[in-house]
Amino acid sequence: MWIEGEVVGRVDWNDKLFSLQIRADIQPFIAGQFIKLSQVINDKRVARAYSIVNAPGGDLIEVLAVSVEEGQLSPNLQQLKVGDKLDVSPKASGFMTLEEIPETSFSGKQLWLLATGTAVGPFISMLETDEPWCRFETVVLVYGVRLAEDLAYKEQLLQLERRYPNQFKLVFSVTRETLPEAIQSRISTGIQSGEIQKLAGVEITPQNSQVMLCGNPDMISDTNKILLDMGLAKNLRRAPGQITVEKYW
Template sequence: MSSASNVSIDAYSEKASCERLLWVHRWTDKLLSFRTTRPAGYRFTAGQFARLGLEIDGQVVSRAYSITSAEHEDVLEYYAIIVPGGQFTSRLDALQPGDPVWVEKLSYGFMTADRFSDGRQLWMLATGTGLGPYVSILQQPEVWQRFEDLVLVHGVRQCAELAYADKFAQLRQQAAAQGWPARLHSLRCVTREEVLPSSPGLLAGRITDLLRGGQLEQAAGLSLTVDDARVMACGNPEMVTEVRELLRQRGMSPLRRAGGGQFVTEDYW
């Protein structure tokens, strides 16, 4: 999903809308969230991604980013990492509100919660900016009404990279106020900093190691089983590949268009 393409502005304008940057929030020197205006008639399902384009040296360079905003919002929000020396992200890092951003007219991707037809728990595993689609998914009331437990697992290197904590707390409060039945379990995994025992929901180690060792289930107070758990994994390819294998060892299989299956994955690199 991260591959970029270079096309002429005239050619790109046939499939994209020229929107405007509205807002930028910097989590760290390399991580940021940003919002653009939303093209008229633009539709997406929570969990999908958009292709964005920036004008660089007379051409449009495009790249895919998961949409973190809710389906009903009149703006589009995204979560991004700045790659040092990267053609697209170096330009993105320099943008200011009011600058143009091209948004392709179609949304893409199949990692959406509505693909699961059964299950009581929705496990959402992410590394880094792979968190993005879950920010959108958790803003959909039907997800809170459909599942009994929502388990969000975010793996990062350092605590400063644990974005959207306030948003998830707000969503938990909103769900309680609305009487939505699901419980949100937020598990944060850090690999390069010491984790204090007094830090609730904060675990030391890689997601895959914690999944293999049972610490994720212990922290959530739930069992990840074929009958009850439905799993999404989004992040770096190594994590996604290893998660697939660990889930297969538990008797799970990937979702198929014809039906059946307990997990869906998406590389985010």
């Protein structure tokens, strides 16, 4: 059920937000999937899901996590040092992958990736593969956080913007402070008002867009309602649509 993982690197983005690089012999995964990390705490096994941030193919897995106050596992993960061991699920799971997006007339010219907080991770994994760039004319990532210091992987994202200057649109939403390079509206509000589409230079339409949403469940339900009003539909295997979601809690 569990294999041993070893922490081989870590990055502290701020006093709550951190990334762990873990060496563990997991089976091949698909960008967008998650693994489970686990520890036995007070004689009880605690296991939680964490999306993989790096692209498939390397020999490490990287996760981005926030230490949740009063949380059972995440404060322990934050304490891990290089050389520490933890349990890892041997196989990644999850359906928020580009494979699940249909290759039909609904397939979409634009891929919209909407993330709050740590949920930027699985989208970075996808953006570091060739697939989104081969399949979509435009890829928009909207990354919503409370504060500028919560923008993990900002440099890597700006590098992707330089690598795909005509194809990649990067929109930061920083809701609790004013930042020149970010909008201050929440993702839901920014889409409802059209502020985000204007910045990205593309519209969201059922004919042309595929939208993936990940992270805070309230952001997902609020934004989902707005997308349904715009004529988009949930993407199901038996009925292809345009909206694919993964709620973190």
